[in-house]
């Protein structure tokens with residue numbers, strides 16, 4: 001039998017204890033990664049009774065729809081946290097991941113939508129106004145493209161998204177036909193919800209009137225803040 005010197009035994013024991021501690025730390029790290037923070041629905045930043053062209057009932061009901069999506073996103077995160085990915089049924093995981101992306105996007109886009117509405121709209125200013133003049137030629141040109149993009153979505157679903165592309169170094173207007181479609185590598189600054197639930201109660205099928213009402217109610221302060229942040233990235 002090999003007799004190890006006392007110092008080697010002590011060193012070996014130290015390594016074992018160290019390895020056990022490392023294992024415990026690694027497990028703690030895995031556990032901490034696995035916990036998804038709860039997302040809280042953002043409250044409206046305006047008084048819905050004072051927005052021209054969009055009724056308070058419509059806006060409150062729509063905000064409730066957004067809050068339900070936040071709850072669903074939290075439930076999806078919780079389900080994913082508990083999932084054994086190594087043994088998960090592929091079709092179930094694919095569906096959950098599809099819904100995670102769509103719900104994640106829907107919550108972000110609804111926050112942009114509501115943060116872009118104001119009681120007393122004023123035109124964009126500062127760096128964003130300069131960038132829009134550079135990238136669209138004029139505010140009239142931006143407005144014409146944004147509004148026409150909204151009217152082009154006659155299916156009762158989808159988004160018009162104004163976003164800054166870090167790759168292209170410019171602002172563009174994109175049309176997403178559902179919640180899963182957003183411009184890759186671009187930071188959205190403003191979103192117009194073209195889902196039927198965003199206008200049906202006030203305008204029925206008259207989407208052009210809804211588009212005009214939204215355009216007239218745009219509050220630019222949030223888009224200006226997001227653009228300034230995008231410039232720092």
Ligand SMILES: [Fe+2]
Nearest residue numbers: 193195197198
């Ligand atoms: Fe919506």
